[in-house]
């Protein structure tokens with residue numbers, strides 16, 4: 001199977017263009033687990049298929065490293081946009097990409113050599129709280145509480161197509177993201193599990209961000225998580241409508257538009273192309 005690897009702020013995926021290569025199996029969850037394995041496979045945060053689409057110029061589906069399928073993936077979308085433009089799947093700098101969560105608008109920004117330097121994605125309209133994210137506990141409204149050992153974490157539930165628990169903390173470096181994120185990610189009150197973000201407000205246009213991703217664990221970046229975090233913090237009045245998000249792997253520029261849509265701008269990088277022997 002022919003694959004290519006890309007990363008966006010260190011959130012890295014194995015990509016397969018299903019029009020240009022044949023999958024060795026129709027058990028995609030198993031394939032995602034195998035290619036994501038850094039010792040026996042290629043090593044990545046998951047597997048992304050680039051597919052034909054009836055509703056958009058390009059289709060994208062994402063599976064996490066544990067084989068679970070996610071509804072959307074912001075960093076993956078920026079990588080797919082760069083691939084689609086530079087490999088001629090689209091012939092304009094503005095085009096659409098279909099995900100399981102719906103169709104999004106993409107725009108590539110070129111350097112003087114015509115290579116994609118940055119990508120902007122309209123990530124759609126966030127929805128908040130226990131009406132928007134499946135939750136089995138007693139809390140109601142935007143914020144819910146989760147007990148982790150002796151500590152209690154309050155998070156805003158945000159649906160960006162995929163589910164997020166956004167917890168406001170004083171300093172992200174003081175949080176044991178791996179062990180606390182792991183408990184919240186698979187807490188029984190979240191039957192679909194959940195992506196877990198820990199965010200600290202540095203200024204009205206700047207936040208620090210760490211993430212424990214559903215199905216992949218601690219990653220260097222999460223585009224949907226950055227959008228969910230800015231939307232949740234803006235809703236509480238802690239930040240404005242244009243925010244720089246400092247993730248482990250680098251920065252994302254998030255903008256809340258008047259129509260409620262969240263726009264994300266950031267890099268996408270090629271790593272390699274090759275043949276995977278299943």
Ligand SMILES: N[C@H](CCC[C@H](N)C(=O)O)C(=O)O
Nearest residue numbers: 070073074075162222223224
């Ligand atoms: N890294 C991705 C998020 C993957 C989401 C996945 N972990 C899930 O929702 O299960 C991003 O840049 O948005």
